[in-house]
Amino acid sequence: MTSRKLFHCIVALLILAGIGLGWLRHSRMGIPFLPGTHRPVWLAEARIDFIAQGEPVTVSLDLPDNPPGFSIFSEQAASPGYGFSILDNKGLRRGEWSIRYASGPQTLYYKLQVIPIPRGKTDEGGPPAEIEPIYWNAPEALAAGQLLEKAYAMSSSPESMTRELIKLLNKPEPGQNAALLLGETPLAPLLAKLLNYARIPTRIVLGLRLEDGRRNQQLSPLIEIHDGRHWRQFDPLTGVEGVPDDFLLWHQDGQSLLEVRGASHSTIRFAMMRQSIAATQLPYAVGDRSPLAFLGPQSLPVEEQNMLRMLLILPLGALVVVFMRIMVGVRSSGTFMPILIALSFLQTTLLPGLPSFVAIVALGLLLRGYLSRLNLLLVARIATIVIIVIFIILFSSLLGYQLGFNTGMTVAFFPIIIIAWTIERMSILWEDEGSREVLVQGGGSLLVAVLAYLLMRWPLMVHLSFHFPEINLITVALILMMGNYTGYKLSELRRFRALFPRLGP
Amino acid sequence: MRWLVGLKQLQELGILGMNCRNIDFIGRYNRRSLYQLVDDKLRTKELAKRHGIPMPRLLFTLKEQHRVKHIGNLLESMSEFVIKPCKGSGGKGILVIGGREGEFFVKSSGAKLTLQDIQRHMSNILAGLHSLAGTPDTVMIEERIELDGRFEGYSYQGIPDLRVIVFQGYPVMAMLRLATRDSDGKANLHQGAVGVGLDLATGQCLNAVQRTLPLQRHPDTGKAFTDIEVPNWRELLVLTSRCYEMTGLGYLGTDIILDRQRGPLLLELNARPGLSIQVACGFGLLPRLRRVESLRKKHACAEDRVAYALSVLGAMNGKHATEMAP
Numbered sequence: 145m146t147s148r149k150l151f152h153c154i155v156a157l158l159i160l161a162g163i164g165l166g167w168l169r170h171s172r173m174g175i176p177f178l179p180g181t182h183r184p185v186w187l188a189e190a191r192i193d194f195i196a197q198g199e200p201v202t203v204s205l206d207l208p209d210n211p212p213g214f215s216i217f218s219e220q221a222a223s224p225g226y227g228f229s230i231l232d233n234k235g236l237r238r239g240e241w242s243i244r245y246a247s248g249p250q251t252l253y254y255k256l257q258v259i260p261i262p263r264g265k266t267d268e269g270g271p272p273a274e275i276e277p278i279y280w281n282a283p284e285a286l287a288a289g290q291l292l293e294k295a296y297a298m299s300s301s302p303e304s305m306t307r308e309l310i311k312l313l314n315k316p317e318p319g320q321n322a323a324l325l326l327g328e329t330p331l332a333p334l335l336a337k338l339l340n341y342a343r344i345p346t347r348i349v350l351g352l353r354l355e356d357g358r359r360n361q362q363l364s365p366l367i368e369i370h371d372g373r374h375w376r377q378f379d380p381l382t383g384v385e386g387v388p389d390d391f392l393l394w395h396q397d398g399q400s401l402l403e404v405r406g407a408s409h410s411t412i413r414f415a416m417m418r419q420s421i422a423a424t425q426l427p428y429a430v431g432d433r434s435p436l437a438f439l440g441p442q443s444l445p446v447e448e449q450n451m452l453r454m455l456l457i458l459p460l461g462a463l464v465v466v467f468m469r470i471m472v473g474v475r476s477s478g479t480f481m482p483i484l485i486a487l488s489f490l491q492t493t494l495l496p497g498l499p500s501f502v503a504i505v506a507l508g509l510l511l512r513g514y515l516s517r518l519n520l521l522l523v524a525r526i527a528t529i530v531i532i533v534i535f536i537i538l539f540s541s542l543l544g545y546q547l548g549f550n551t552g553m554t555v556a557f558f559p560i561i562i563i564a565w566t567i568e569r570m571s572i573l574w575e576d577e578g579s580r581e582v583l584v585q586g587g588g589s590l591l592v593a594v595l596a597y598l599l600m601r602w603p604l605m606v607h608l609s610f611h612f613p614e615i616n617l618i619t620v621a622l623i624l625m626m627g628n629y630t631g632y633k634l635s636e637l638r639r640f641r642a643l644f645p646r647l648g649p
Numbered sequence: 650m651r652w653l654v655g656l657k658q659l660q661e662l663g664i665l666g667m668n669c670r671n672i673d674f675i676g677r678y679n680r681r682s683l684y685q686l687v688d689d690k691l692r693t694k695e696l697a698k699r700h701g702i703p704m705p706r707l708l709f710t711l712k713e714q715h716r717v718k719h720i721g722n723l724l725e726s727m728s729e730f731v732i733k734p735c736k737g738s739g740g741k742g743i744l745v746i747g748g749r750e751g752e753f754f755v756k757s758s759g760a761k762l763t764l765q766d767i768q769r770h771m772s773n774i775l776a777g778l779h780s781l782a783g784t785p786d787t788v789m790i791e792e793r794i795e796l797d798g799r800f801e802g803y804s805y806q807g808i809p810d811l812r813v814i815v816f817q818g819y820p821v822m823a824m825l826r827l828a829t830r831d832s833d834g835k836a837n838l839h840q841g842a843v844g845v846g847l848d849l850a851t852g853q854c855l856n857a858v859q860r861t862l863p864l865q866r867h868p869d870t871g872k873a874f875t876d877i878e879v880p881n882w883r884e885l886l887v888l889t890s891r892c893y894e895m896t897g898l899g900y901l902g903t904d905i906i907l908d909r910q911r912g913p914l915l916l917e918l919n920a921r922p923g924l925s926i927q928v929a930c931g932f933g934l935l936p937r938l939r940r941v942e943s944l945r946k947k948h949a950c951a952e953d954r955v956a957y958a959l960s961v962l963g964a965m966n967g968k969h970a971t972e973m974a975p
């Protein structure tokens with residue numbers, strides 16, 4: 145009894161481990177359970193143009209650092225003749241191009257690929273620095289004071305005050321005060337200035353609104369205010385709070401976005417494009433180094449991956465064989481021969497595969513009939529059959545080629561020795577037990593092979609078995625469980641049908 | 650859904666299924682290391698000799714390919730013999746020669762074979778064609794047992810053999826297997842022999858089936874099965890029961906052949922006996938097996954076990970069987 149219990153524990157453990165690891169892999173590494181899932185990748189390109197004046201040029205561009213809601217997948221700079229390096233100054237990254245001599249119009253590119261990820265808490269930047277004193281000229285100071293008073297009256301907190309202020313400044317016909325102020329300063333800096341003036345710590349961040357296929361874009365601003373505990377973001381045009389999902393934060397803090405030394409007329413423009421990447425590639429592309437990724441087959445070179453793909457799908461074939469034999473009771477010739485046939489079907493696909501397999505075996509059986517008259521020893525006979533099979537395959541390949549089917553070649557994938565043995569066994573079976581048994585067992589083998597093939601080719605199964613190798617623990621558990629099944633096989637219904645009271649005599 | 654009902658019915662009939670047989674009986678009561686005693690007919694013969702269990706006489710054996718060439722001399726003077734692969738099963742590779750016609754060897758079916766045919770058959774056996782795992786095998790030549798007169802007309806061109814399932818030394822179910830034209834002088838059920846279920850208590854016919862279909866008369870001779878009665882029933886059962894001590898196998902299929910003079914002889918033993926015996930008898934094995942399993946104290950000697958089988962197990966026939974199932 146205790147060994148029974150142990151067995152059940154092991155089975156349960158295997159299943160739990162399979163599901164658990166699979167789930168971990170899914171949730172931690174983001175490998176989807178369904179095949180063919182693609183994740184969007186944004187390609188953003190910054191283009192810097194300037195006119196060099198024949199002296200050393202240094203261009204320094206602020207680069208995104210861990211933009212919230214995105215993960216940087218790759219970045220690169222294209223700039224012929226320029227040295228490029230990324231300087232990391234306490235988490236503030238800047239890209240720096242330099243060249244000893246340049247003159248005339250110059251163009252530099254910086255390309256960045258980012259993947260949207262779930263947005264964490266965007267509470268970076270720490271507490272605000274001291275607010276610097278704000279200076280207005282007299283009419284401005286009056287207008288600002290009146291505007292702030294109005295907004296203050298209609299609000300109850302820093303954030304509602306911000307919203308009101310944004311509303312006032314964005315009215316279709318702004319009041320005299322607003323119009324005056326907007327005449328002097330652009331909207332976002334004005335908002336920051338006003339709010340800072342009202343002693344609400346405020347700063348501007350710049351980011352890229354990701355929109356597929358846009359070119360010649362500029363970074364758009366977002367207002368960040370500190371409400372005493374957190375930084376909160378507002379759209380300066382609409383007053384909507386929060387960072388929009390498509391907002392790629394590029395530039396924060398006081399330093400300038402672009403600095404060009406030794407040149408003039410510098411401009412920066414952005415272009416972006418939406419691309420997609422198979423979701424299964426992501427964790428490895430991003431460079432996940434967790435133990436789970438380490439145990440994933442995708443970390444291997446592609447060639448090994450393909451071999452592993454084959455190996456990892458095999459247990460499913462075994463599962464089918466076990467199921468068909470234990471639960472259904474299909475008789476096949478050779479226990480695991482059907483898997484080998486199924487594997488070769490994977491190479492040839494079912495349509496040329498199945499008929500040509502049957503044809504080769506049938507032809508072989510025919511020739512084997514003559515062989516049995518020759519009074520050969522068994523080993524010699526099988527060896528002869530092997531060679532006959534090779535000739536049949538050669539012939540059908542050539543014939544197929546000449547007739548213009550390139551499918552003719554695919555039969556070469558059949559395991560020749562397996563076919564030879566199949567022919568030999570079938571022919572013995574024929575002699576011993578008649579053609580009926582040959583049909584039953586041959587048909588059984590093919591049925592199991594085709595089912596195994598269908599399962600092993602099912603994209604979902606291919607995907608799961610490869611990307612979640614632990615799923616094979618579940619397969620093992622199922623096989624173990626079936627190995628303990630003492631109930632009836634489906635085929636026994638037929639076998640014992642004479643015993644049924646109603647059906648029997 | 651219909652098959653679900655069917656599975657339920659099988660259970661009610663106490664039918665032993667393949668999976669249950671393999672796990673609960675063969676797996677539990679037959680030690681692997683003992684298989685070789687019965688999988689190799691030569692070893693069975695040696696073992697039986699030591700235990701004083703009668704078997705058909707072994708004429709000679711053949712182990713080497715090169716001796717096949719000279720086999721003609723040995724067979725020259727022989728007209729009746731049986732060729733078997735030592736590790737064969739299910740009647741495969743068995744050649745029953747019933748007489749000579751000049752050069753030719755005549756099978757019991759009447760088909761004629763040349764010496765060459767025989768030699769090829771032997772070399773196939775040696776190469777392992779009929780053996781369980783395809784491993785090289787030995788040919789054994791055995792005396793041919795002649796039909797007991799009381800079975801005249803029941804078996805077509807071959808000797809009937811008796812299959813008794815012996816569980817932990819208790820005979821639990823028996824059937825008579827009769828050769829037919831289909832089965833080619835051999836009495837193996839799946840080759841088309843008729844299975845006649847026997848009443849364990851008396852050795853009388855219960856009913857008969859061929860390839861799972863019930864029948865009343867022999868398909869070739871037309872003789873009705875109803876008045877079959879196996880002679881020396883108790884003695885025969887004791888013989889089968891003793892095979893338990895001989896091999897140590899708990900779940901055993903014993904094949905008995907009835908010789909005209911010597912009476913019951915052990916033909917061979919089987920560590921994985923088939924399930925068709927249940928179809929021949931018309932009820933399942935499970936209730937009887939469970940009954941024996943539930944015996945607190947097993948009988949130590951074969952005679953007592955047979956007595957128990959005759960009185961208690963033999964009474965668990967048909968419908969009755971399910972009622973008494975634990």
Ligand SMILES: Nc1ncnc2c1ncn2[C@@H]1O[C@H](COP(=O)(O)OP(=O)(O)O)[C@@H](O)[C@H]1O
Nearest residue numbers: 705731738739740741792793794810835836917
């Ligand atoms: N010595 C023999 N004389 C006559 N018939 C035999 C003899 N041995 C075997 N046979 C026939 O061959 C059949 C199968 O023989 P058996 O020894 O049980 O081999 P298997 O293990 O292949 O079943 C028997 O049922 C019987 O009909």
Ligand SMILES: [Mg+2]
Nearest residue numbers: 739740904917
């Ligand atoms: Mg037998």
